[in-house]
Amino acid sequence: MNKIIECVPNFSEGKDPRKVAKIADAVQRVKGVKLLNVESDPDYNRTVITFAGEPEAVRDAAFSAIETAANVIDMTLQKGEHPRIGATDVCPFVPVANITMSECVKIAHLLGKDVGERIGIPVYLYAEAANVPRRYLLPDIRKGEYEGLSKKMNDAEWRPDYGPSVFNDRVKKTGATVIGAREFLIAYNVNLDTDDISVANTISGMIRSSGRMKLNEKGEKERVAGTLKFVQAMGVDLKEYKITQVSTNILNYKVTPPHVVFEEIKKLANVYGVNVRGSEVIGLIPKGAIIEAGRFYSSEENEQNLVNVAVEKLGLSQLNKFVPDKKVVEYMLGLN
Structure with a gap:
């Protein structure tokens, strides 16, 4: 059976469709690769592209996409709501079928070396491909964002894994790229019916695994763990819709599925007198996650009915229509 991997690069461009x-x-020009999804957000100024296929073809497509992004995106001009460190902000490989995580790690290293040497972009390796523990988490690498990249590269502890270690004119335009291998991540955002970003920020701090800083009885700052495991979260202002979002990355949906995130945010929003206006999945979602949500809200047994219930109860079509055949990874790959 063929080995299949998925690649989900995030690009720092969401406003210019050209x-x-x-x-x-x-x-798409790379033979043996299936383009699954292209999703842009002008407020985030970010596009997530999802594609899959056999390992070598997917690696070639990733290289071509990163090279193209370096040519069309100028980071000196880029502004958006989403944190970013470069034109191709992050490029993870995900095992889908008949392939191990260790094989995906090797692919990440090969791509990182090529991007660094042939395109001249600084590359940091993260997640399962990380060379050192402090680079495992994407937010740790991205801290300081593009604006802090020059200073970061001068720090011996933050020298890139591949590519130039000097913030030259080329790097000034492209920024850096984070490449790695990980399990399936669900980019899941919950909409709050308020334009007050402080509510989204507060809820994000309360739910994310890393928690938030809080004063204890002695008046000293201490970190309080969040309520949800394997969840990253931040508040985002969506000016286009005059709402805000609790934007999350679910790192392990089998431990903390989307419907648990949704219900927790809804509960906390209610405390602040704010209603939840549905949610959205950026990119694709595994079938198991959407089916579990359906089972949480319904006693239905039919798969299609469970999917429909999940879409309705989570409000997944509130901002943009959620089409299961185009949003569920197994359906897209014909693995259902």
Whole structure:
């Protein structure tokens, strides 16, 4: 049976459809790769592209996409709500079928070396491909964002794994790229019916695994753990819709599935007198996560009915229509 991996690069461009199209075309031109999803957000100024196929073809497509992004995106001009460190902000490989995580790690290293040497972009390796523990988490690498990259690269502890270690004119335009291998991550955002970003920020601090800083009885700062495991979260202002979001990355949906995140945010929002206006999945979602949500809200047994219940109860079509055949990874790959 063929080995199948997925690649989900995030690009720091979500406003210019022509630039996004050039990057997507670079993926589609590679034989043996299936383009699954292209999703842009102008407020985030970010595009998530999902594609899959056999390892070598997917690696070639990732390289081509990163090279194209470096040519069409100028980080000196880029502004957006989402944290980012470069034109291709992050590029993870995910095992899908008949392939191990260790094989995905090797692919990440090979791509990182090529991107660093052939394109001249600084590359940091993260997640399962990380060379050192402090680079395991993406937010730790991205801390300081693009604006702090020059200073970061001068720190011996934050020298790139591949590529230039000097913030030259080329790097000034492209920024850095974070490449790695990980299990399936669900980018899941919950909409709050308020334009007050402080509510989204507060709830994010309360739920994310890393927690938040709080004063104890002695008046000293201490970190309080969040309520949800394997969840990253931050508040985001969506000016286009005049709402805010609790934007999350679910790192292990089998421990903390989307419906648990949704219900926890809804409960906390209610404390602040704020209603939840549905939610959205950025990119794709595993079938297991959507089915579990359906089972949480319904006693249905039919798969299609469970999916429909999940879409309705989570409000997944509130901002953009959620089409299961285009959003569930197994359906997209014909593995259902």
